Amino acid sequence: MKKQPVVAVVGATGAVGREILDTLARRNFPHAEIRALASSRSAGTSVDFGSKQLTVQELTEDSFTGVDVALFSAGGSTSEKFAPCAVKAGCVVVDNSSAWRMDPAVPLVVPEVNPDDLAWHKGIIANPNCSTIQMVVALKPLHDAGRIKRVIVSTYQAVSGTGQKAIKELENQVRQLFNGQEATNEVYPHRIAFNCLPQIDVFLDNEYTKEEMKMVLETKKIMGDDSIRVTATTVRVPVFYGHSESVNIETEKKITPKEARAILSQAPGVCVLDNPGEKIYPMPIVAAGEDETFVGRIREDETIANGLNMFIVADNIRKGAALNTVQIAETLLERDLLRVP
Ligand code: NAP
Ligand code: 3JN
Secondary structure, eight states: OOSOOEEEEETTTSHHHHHHHHHHHHTTOOOSEEEEEEOTTTTTOEEEETTEEEEOEEOOTTTTTTOSEEEEOSOHHHHHHHHHHHHHTTOEEEEOSSSSTTOTTSOBOOTTTOGGGGGGOSSEEEOOOHHHHHHHHHHHHHHHHHOEEEEEEEEEEOGGGGOHHHHHHHHHHHHHHHTTOOOOOSSSSSOOTTOOBSOOSOBOTTSSBHHHHHHHHHHHHHHTOTTOEEEEEEEEOSOSSOEEEEEEEEESSOOOHHHHHHHHHTSTTEEEOOBGGGTBOOOHHHHTTOSSEEEEEEEEOTTSTTEEEEEEEEOTTIIIIIHHHHHHHHHHHHTTOOSOO
16 A cells, blocks of 8 residues: 555444544644544544544444445444445455454454464454453463463453443542442442452353453464463453553473563564562563553462463553554555455
8 A cells, every 4th residue: 555544443442443534643644634533423423543633423334435444443333334344445444343353254364373374364454352351462372482282361451441431430439438438339339449359251151251251362373382271360450551461371391481571572562571689570561551461470380290370451441442453454564465366
Protein backbone atom coordinates (compact mmCIF):
# COMPACT_ATOMS: atom_id res chain seq x y z
CA MET A 1 0.00 0.00 0.00
CA LYS A 2 1.56 3.28 -1.11
CA LYS A 3 -1.07 5.79 0.04
CA GLN A 4 -1.64 6.45 3.74
CA PRO A 5 -4.42 4.23 5.08
CA VAL A 6 -7.87 5.35 6.20
CA VAL A 7 -8.34 3.87 9.70
CA ALA A 8 -11.62 3.16 11.52
CA VAL A 9 -11.73 2.56 15.28
CA VAL A 10 -14.90 0.64 16.21
CA GLY A 11 -15.80 1.07 19.89
CA ALA A 12 -13.88 4.35 20.00
CA THR A 13 -15.58 5.55 23.21
CA GLY A 14 -14.69 2.44 25.24
CA ALA A 15 -11.74 1.69 27.52
CA VAL A 16 -9.92 -0.17 24.74
CA GLY A 17 -11.05 2.10 21.87
CA ARG A 18 -9.77 5.25 23.60
CA GLU A 19 -6.43 3.53 24.23
CA ILE A 20 -6.28 2.45 20.55
CA LEU A 21 -6.72 6.10 19.50
CA ASP A 22 -4.05 7.17 21.98
CA THR A 23 -1.68 4.42 20.75
CA LEU A 24 -2.20 5.33 17.08
CA ALA A 25 -1.38 8.97 17.90
CA ARG A 26 1.55 8.14 20.22
CA ARG A 27 3.17 5.83 17.65
CA ASN A 28 2.47 8.16 14.70
CA PHE A 29 0.56 5.48 12.84
CA PRO A 30 0.42 6.67 9.21
CA HIS A 31 -3.11 7.69 8.28
CA ALA A 32 -5.06 9.74 5.76
CA GLU A 33 -8.09 9.79 8.09
CA ILE A 34 -9.13 8.32 11.45
CA ARG A 35 -12.83 7.47 11.78
CA ALA A 36 -14.18 7.07 15.34
CA LEU A 37 -17.20 4.72 15.42
CA ALA A 38 -19.46 3.60 18.28
CA SER A 39 -23.15 2.98 18.91
CA SER A 40 -25.96 5.49 18.40
CA ARG A 41 -25.69 6.19 22.16
CA SER A 42 -22.48 8.15 21.74
CA ALA A 43 -22.79 9.39 18.13
CA GLY A 44 -22.03 13.13 18.03
CA THR A 45 -19.83 13.08 21.18
CA SER A 46 -16.10 13.54 20.82
CA VAL A 47 -13.01 11.49 21.67
CA ASP A 48 -9.35 12.50 21.90
CA PHE A 49 -6.90 11.65 19.14
CA GLY A 50 -3.55 13.12 20.23
CA SER A 51 -4.14 16.85 20.54
CA LYS A 52 -7.19 16.66 18.25
CA GLN A 53 -10.82 15.75 18.93
CA LEU A 54 -12.75 13.38 16.69
CA THR A 55 -16.53 13.37 16.40
CA VAL A 56 -17.93 9.91 17.03
CA GLN A 57 -20.08 8.50 14.23
CA GLU A 58 -22.68 5.76 14.56
CA LEU A 59 -21.47 2.37 13.36
CA THR A 60 -23.57 1.17 10.40
CA GLU A 61 -23.03 -1.34 7.59
CA ASP A 62 -21.91 1.58 5.39
CA SER A 63 -19.26 2.85 7.81
CA PHE A 64 -16.40 1.08 5.99
CA THR A 65 -16.59 2.65 2.55
CA GLY A 66 -13.07 3.85 1.73
CA VAL A 67 -11.61 2.41 4.97
CA ASP A 68 -8.37 0.38 4.66
CA VAL A 69 -8.10 -0.99 8.19
CA ALA A 70 -10.68 -1.22 10.99
CA LEU A 71 -9.65 -1.84 14.60
CA PHE A 72 -12.64 -3.38 16.42
CA SER A 73 -13.22 -3.31 20.21
CA ALA A 74 -17.00 -3.19 20.63
CA GLY A 75 -17.73 -6.75 21.79
CA GLY A 76 -18.20 -10.06 20.02
CA SER A 77 -21.72 -9.54 18.69
CA THR A 78 -20.72 -6.23 17.04
CA SER A 79 -17.70 -7.95 15.48
CA GLU A 80 -19.79 -10.87 14.26
CA LYS A 81 -22.25 -8.50 12.60
CA PHE A 82 -19.96 -5.78 11.23
CA ALA A 83 -16.53 -7.35 10.54
CA PRO A 84 -17.88 -9.23 7.47
CA CYS A 85 -19.41 -5.93 6.17
CA ALA A 86 -16.02 -4.27 6.57
CA VAL A 87 -14.19 -7.07 4.73
CA LYS A 88 -16.80 -6.96 1.95
CA ALA A 89 -16.00 -3.25 1.57
CA GLY A 90 -12.30 -4.17 1.07
CA CYS A 91 -11.21 -3.29 4.60
CA VAL A 92 -8.84 -5.40 6.73
CA VAL A 93 -10.20 -5.98 10.26
CA VAL A 94 -8.13 -6.40 13.43
CA ASP A 95 -10.64 -7.65 15.99
CA ASN A 96 -10.24 -7.49 19.77
CA SER A 97 -13.16 -9.76 20.63
CA SER A 98 -13.23 -13.53 20.98
CA ALA A 99 -15.65 -13.84 18.03
CA TRP A 100 -13.09 -15.06 15.47
CA ARG A 101 -10.12 -16.12 17.59
CA MET A 102 -10.53 -19.88 17.26
CA ASP A 103 -11.72 -19.81 13.63
CA PRO A 104 -9.10 -21.87 11.73
CA ALA A 105 -9.31 -19.38 8.82
CA VAL A 106 -8.41 -16.43 11.08
CA PRO A 107 -4.85 -15.79 12.29
CA LEU A 108 -4.55 -15.08 16.04
CA VAL A 109 -1.50 -12.89 16.35
CA VAL A 110 0.94 -11.48 18.87
CA PRO A 111 3.56 -9.69 16.74
CA GLU A 112 6.50 -10.70 18.99
CA VAL A 113 5.44 -14.36 18.78
CA ASN A 114 3.83 -15.32 15.45
CA PRO A 115 3.93 -12.36 13.02
CA ASP A 116 4.29 -14.72 10.05
CA ASP A 117 0.71 -15.93 10.58
CA LEU A 118 -0.43 -12.54 9.24
CA ALA A 119 0.57 -13.71 5.75
CA TRP A 120 -2.45 -16.04 5.47
CA HIS A 121 -5.15 -13.61 6.61
CA LYS A 122 -8.33 -13.45 4.55
CA GLY A 123 -9.50 -10.07 5.81
CA ILE A 124 -9.88 -10.65 9.57
CA ILE A 125 -7.04 -10.93 12.09
CA ALA A 126 -7.90 -11.71 15.73
CA ASN A 127 -6.23 -10.07 18.69
CA PRO A 128 -5.93 -12.57 21.56
CA ASN A 129 -7.30 -12.22 25.10
CA CYS A 130 -5.20 -9.90 27.28
CA SER A 131 -4.17 -12.62 29.75
CA THR A 132 -2.98 -14.84 26.91
CA ILE A 133 -1.01 -12.08 25.19
CA GLN A 134 1.27 -11.20 28.10
CA MET A 135 1.85 -14.87 28.92
CA VAL A 136 2.89 -15.89 25.40
CA VAL A 137 5.17 -12.86 24.99
CA ALA A 138 7.18 -14.23 27.95
CA LEU A 139 6.78 -17.95 27.22
CA LYS A 140 7.61 -18.08 23.49
CA PRO A 141 11.38 -17.45 23.93
CA LEU A 142 11.49 -20.08 26.69
CA HIS A 143 9.56 -22.53 24.48
CA ASP A 144 12.10 -21.95 21.69
CA ALA A 145 14.94 -22.62 24.16
CA GLY A 146 13.60 -25.70 25.95
CA ARG A 147 10.15 -26.71 24.62
CA ILE A 148 7.42 -26.09 27.17
CA LYS A 149 5.42 -29.25 27.94
CA ARG A 150 3.03 -27.87 30.56
CA VAL A 151 1.85 -24.48 31.88
CA ILE A 152 -0.02 -23.80 35.14
CA VAL A 153 -1.21 -20.20 35.37
CA SER A 154 -3.17 -18.23 37.98
CA THR A 155 -4.15 -14.66 37.12
CA TYR A 156 -4.84 -11.51 39.13
CA GLN A 157 -6.81 -9.38 36.64
CA ALA A 158 -7.59 -5.65 36.86
CA VAL A 159 -11.15 -4.33 36.58
CA SER A 160 -10.31 -2.29 33.45
CA GLY A 161 -10.42 -5.64 31.60
CA THR A 162 -14.21 -5.49 32.00
CA GLY A 163 -14.49 -1.95 30.57
CA GLN A 164 -15.49 1.53 31.69
CA LYS A 165 -18.47 0.45 33.81
CA ALA A 166 -16.31 -1.85 35.94
CA ILE A 167 -13.71 0.89 36.54
CA LYS A 168 -16.58 3.08 37.83
CA GLU A 169 -17.95 0.20 39.94
CA LEU A 170 -14.66 -0.25 41.84
CA GLU A 171 -14.33 3.54 42.33
CA ASN A 172 -17.90 3.80 43.62
CA GLN A 173 -17.59 0.82 45.97
CA VAL A 174 -14.40 2.18 47.55
CA ARG A 175 -16.14 5.56 48.05
CA GLN A 176 -19.29 3.88 49.47
CA LEU A 177 -17.32 1.73 51.93
CA PHE A 178 -15.19 4.65 53.15
CA ASN A 179 -18.42 6.60 53.73
CA GLY A 180 -19.86 3.78 55.83
CA GLN A 181 -22.40 2.84 53.16
CA GLU A 182 -23.16 -0.58 51.74
CA ALA A 183 -21.31 -1.27 48.46
CA THR A 184 -23.63 -1.78 45.50
CA ASN A 185 -22.73 -4.02 42.54
CA GLU A 186 -24.08 -4.21 38.99
CA VAL A 187 -21.17 -5.32 36.82
CA TYR A 188 -19.72 -8.10 38.99
CA PRO A 189 -21.72 -10.81 40.79
CA HIS A 190 -20.12 -9.83 44.14
CA ARG A 191 -18.38 -6.81 45.63
CA ILE A 192 -14.98 -6.28 43.97
CA ALA A 193 -13.62 -3.63 46.38
CA PHE A 194 -11.30 -5.29 48.94
CA ASN A 195 -12.22 -8.70 47.50
CA CYS A 196 -11.06 -11.26 44.88
CA LEU A 197 -13.46 -13.01 42.51
CA PRO A 198 -12.40 -16.44 41.19
CA GLN A 199 -14.74 -15.98 38.23
CA ILE A 200 -14.01 -14.11 35.00
CA ASP A 201 -16.66 -14.49 32.31
CA VAL A 202 -19.17 -17.36 32.48
CA PHE A 203 -18.72 -20.93 33.73
CA LEU A 204 -18.58 -23.66 31.08
CA ASP A 205 -19.68 -27.31 31.21
CA ASN A 206 -16.17 -28.42 32.27
CA GLU A 207 -16.37 -26.13 35.37
CA TYR A 208 -13.67 -23.80 34.02
CA THR A 209 -14.60 -20.22 33.14
CA LYS A 210 -14.61 -18.99 29.55
CA GLU A 211 -11.62 -16.73 30.38
CA GLU A 212 -9.67 -19.80 31.60
CA MET A 213 -10.45 -21.76 28.44
CA LYS A 214 -9.49 -18.77 26.28
CA MET A 215 -6.02 -18.94 27.86
CA VAL A 216 -5.77 -22.70 27.25
CA LEU A 217 -6.91 -22.70 23.61
CA GLU A 218 -5.42 -19.39 22.44
CA THR A 219 -1.95 -20.24 23.85
CA LYS A 220 -1.77 -23.41 21.74
CA LYS A 221 -2.93 -21.61 18.57
CA ILE A 222 -0.52 -18.65 18.92
CA MET A 223 2.48 -20.83 19.86
CA GLY A 224 1.57 -23.16 16.97
CA ASP A 225 1.91 -26.17 19.27
CA ASP A 226 -1.16 -28.17 20.25
CA SER A 227 0.88 -30.44 22.50
CA ILE A 228 1.50 -27.77 25.18
CA ARG A 229 -0.74 -28.60 28.14
CA VAL A 230 -2.18 -25.49 29.79
CA THR A 231 -4.38 -25.16 32.87
CA ALA A 232 -5.60 -21.81 34.21
CA THR A 233 -7.37 -20.18 37.16
CA THR A 234 -8.42 -16.60 36.42
CA VAL A 235 -9.22 -14.19 39.25
CA ARG A 236 -10.51 -10.59 39.28
CA VAL A 237 -8.76 -8.38 41.83
CA PRO A 238 -9.40 -4.79 42.96
CA VAL A 239 -6.69 -3.24 40.78
CA PHE A 240 -7.54 -0.64 38.11
CA TYR A 241 -4.86 -1.28 35.45
CA GLY A 242 -2.41 -4.20 35.03
CA HIS A 243 -2.99 -7.94 34.92
CA SER A 244 -0.60 -10.13 36.96
CA GLU A 245 0.05 -13.82 36.45
CA SER A 246 1.79 -16.50 38.49
CA VAL A 247 3.10 -18.92 35.86
CA ASN A 248 4.65 -22.35 36.35
CA ILE A 249 6.20 -24.14 33.37
CA GLU A 250 7.66 -27.58 32.82
CA THR A 251 10.13 -27.85 29.95
CA GLU A 252 11.57 -30.76 28.01
CA LYS A 253 15.13 -29.37 28.25
CA LYS A 254 16.27 -27.82 31.53
CA ILE A 255 16.42 -24.02 31.65
CA THR A 256 18.01 -22.59 34.79
CA PRO A 257 16.64 -19.35 36.29
CA LYS A 258 19.89 -17.62 35.22
CA GLU A 259 19.45 -18.86 31.63
CA ALA A 260 15.77 -17.84 31.66
CA ARG A 261 16.71 -14.30 32.81
CA ALA A 262 19.32 -14.09 30.01
CA ILE A 263 16.85 -15.35 27.37
CA LEU A 264 14.06 -13.03 28.52
CA SER A 265 16.43 -10.03 28.69
CA GLN A 266 16.89 -10.40 24.91
CA ALA A 267 13.23 -11.10 24.13
CA PRO A 268 11.23 -8.49 22.19
CA GLY A 269 8.63 -6.68 24.30
CA VAL A 270 9.89 -8.17 27.58
CA CYS A 271 11.47 -6.32 30.50
CA VAL A 272 13.05 -8.48 33.20
CA LEU A 273 12.54 -7.02 36.69
CA ASP A 274 14.08 -9.63 38.94
CA ASN A 275 16.19 -8.53 41.86
CA PRO A 276 14.42 -9.85 44.97
CA GLY A 277 17.28 -8.70 47.25
CA GLU A 278 16.41 -5.13 46.29
CA LYS A 279 12.63 -5.91 46.34
CA ILE A 280 12.51 -5.45 42.57
CA TYR A 281 9.81 -7.47 40.81
CA PRO A 282 6.86 -6.79 38.47
CA MET A 283 3.72 -5.21 39.93
CA PRO A 284 0.63 -3.60 38.36
CA ILE A 285 1.77 -0.15 39.57
CA VAL A 286 4.97 -0.65 37.58
CA ALA A 287 3.30 -1.95 34.40
CA ALA A 288 0.33 0.47 34.21
CA GLY A 289 0.87 2.96 31.40
CA GLU A 290 3.81 0.98 29.96
CA ASP A 291 4.13 -1.05 26.76
CA GLU A 292 6.39 -3.87 27.98
CA THR A 293 5.54 -7.21 29.55
CA PHE A 294 7.41 -7.37 32.87
CA VAL A 295 8.79 -10.69 34.15
CA GLY A 296 10.34 -11.45 37.54
CA ARG A 297 10.40 -13.81 40.54
CA ILE A 298 12.04 -16.30 38.18
CA ARG A 299 13.01 -19.34 40.21
CA GLU A 300 13.31 -23.09 40.00
CA ASP A 301 10.25 -25.25 40.70
CA GLU A 302 11.99 -27.61 43.08
CA THR A 303 9.22 -30.23 42.89
CA ILE A 304 10.08 -31.37 39.33
CA ALA A 305 13.24 -31.87 37.21
CA ASN A 306 12.71 -29.10 34.64
CA GLY A 307 10.38 -26.52 36.14
CA LEU A 308 10.34 -22.74 36.50
CA ASN A 309 8.09 -20.32 38.34
CA MET A 310 7.71 -16.67 37.34
CA PHE A 311 5.48 -13.62 37.79
CA ILE A 312 4.33 -11.80 34.64
CA VAL A 313 2.65 -8.37 34.63
CA ALA A 314 1.50 -6.11 31.79
CA ASP A 315 -0.91 -3.24 31.21
CA ASN A 316 -3.99 -5.16 30.06
CA ILE A 317 -5.40 -2.23 28.09
CA ARG A 318 -2.06 -1.53 26.37
CA LYS A 319 -0.19 -4.77 25.51
CA GLY A 320 -3.28 -6.82 26.37
CA ALA A 321 -5.48 -5.00 23.88
CA ALA A 322 -4.81 -1.62 22.20
CA LEU A 323 -1.04 -1.84 21.72
CA ASN A 324 -1.13 -5.40 20.36
CA THR A 325 -3.92 -4.37 17.94
CA VAL A 326 -1.94 -1.38 16.67
CA GLN A 327 1.25 -3.48 16.42
CA ILE A 328 -0.68 -5.94 14.22
CA ALA A 329 -1.79 -3.05 11.98
CA GLU A 330 1.81 -1.73 11.85
CA THR A 331 3.12 -5.17 10.86
CA LEU A 332 0.44 -5.52 8.16
CA LEU A 333 1.51 -2.16 6.76
CA GLU A 334 5.25 -3.00 6.92
CA ARG A 335 4.67 -6.34 5.15
CA ASP A 336 2.32 -4.87 2.54
CA LEU A 337 -0.51 -7.07 3.80
CA LEU A 338 -3.08 -4.31 4.31
CA ARG A 339 -5.46 -5.60 1.66
CA VAL A 340 -8.21 -8.20 1.45
CA PRO A 341 -6.94 -11.08 -0.71
P1 NAP B 1 -16.31 -0.65 27.11
O1 NAP B 1 -15.44 0.31 27.84
O2 NAP B 1 -17.59 -1.06 27.72
O3 NAP B 1 -16.60 -0.03 25.63
C1 NAP B 1 -17.46 -0.67 24.72
C2 NAP B 1 -17.35 0.06 23.38
O4 NAP B 1 -18.12 -0.67 22.42
C3 NAP B 1 -17.94 1.47 23.42
O5 NAP B 1 -17.24 2.28 22.54
C4 NAP B 1 -19.36 1.23 22.92
O6 NAP B 1 -19.94 2.37 22.34
C5 NAP B 1 -19.08 0.21 21.83
N1 NAP B 1 -20.27 -0.53 21.48
C6 NAP B 1 -21.01 -1.34 22.25
N2 NAP B 1 -22.05 -1.83 21.56
C7 NAP B 1 -21.96 -1.32 20.31
C8 NAP B 1 -22.75 -1.44 19.13
N3 NAP B 1 -23.83 -2.20 19.10
N4 NAP B 1 -22.36 -0.77 18.04
C9 NAP B 1 -21.26 0.02 18.07
N5 NAP B 1 -20.47 0.17 19.15
C10 NAP B 1 -20.82 -0.49 20.26
O7 NAP B 1 -15.55 -1.98 26.78
P2 NAP B 1 -13.99 -2.22 26.47
O8 NAP B 1 -13.29 -2.58 27.70
O9 NAP B 1 -13.47 -1.10 25.65
O10 NAP B 1 -14.07 -3.56 25.60
C11 NAP B 1 -14.71 -3.60 24.37
C12 NAP B 1 -14.51 -4.98 23.76
O11 NAP B 1 -13.13 -5.17 23.47
C13 NAP B 1 -14.89 -6.15 24.69
O12 NAP B 1 -16.27 -6.46 24.59
C14 NAP B 1 -14.01 -7.24 24.18
O13 NAP B 1 -14.63 -7.91 23.09
C15 NAP B 1 -12.78 -6.50 23.71
N6 NAP B 1 -11.72 -6.55 24.73
C16 NAP B 1 -10.70 -7.35 24.49
C17 NAP B 1 -9.70 -7.46 25.41
C18 NAP B 1 -8.59 -8.41 25.16
O14 NAP B 1 -8.38 -9.21 26.01
N7 NAP B 1 -7.90 -8.32 24.05
C19 NAP B 1 -9.72 -6.74 26.58
C20 NAP B 1 -10.78 -5.90 26.81
C21 NAP B 1 -11.78 -5.82 25.87
P3 NAP B 1 -20.97 3.32 23.14
O15 NAP B 1 -20.12 4.34 23.86
O16 NAP B 1 -21.75 3.96 22.04
O17 NAP B 1 -21.77 2.47 24.05
O1 3JN C 1 -11.71 -9.61 31.74
C1 3JN C 1 -10.62 -9.28 31.26
O2 3JN C 1 -9.67 -8.91 31.95
C2 3JN C 1 -10.45 -9.31 29.79
C3 3JN C 1 -11.75 -9.30 29.11
C4 3JN C 1 -11.89 -9.51 27.83
C5 3JN C 1 -13.20 -9.56 27.22
C6 3JN C 1 -14.28 -8.89 27.78
C7 3JN C 1 -15.54 -8.98 27.20
C8 3JN C 1 -15.74 -9.74 26.09
C9 3JN C 1 -13.39 -10.30 26.05
C10 3JN C 1 -12.22 -10.93 25.39
O3 3JN C 1 -11.48 -10.20 24.76
O4 3JN C 1 -12.00 -12.13 25.49
C11 3JN C 1 -14.67 -10.41 25.50
C12 3JN C 1 -14.95 -11.24 24.31
O5 3JN C 1 -15.21 -12.43 24.46
O6 3JN C 1 -14.89 -10.69 23.22
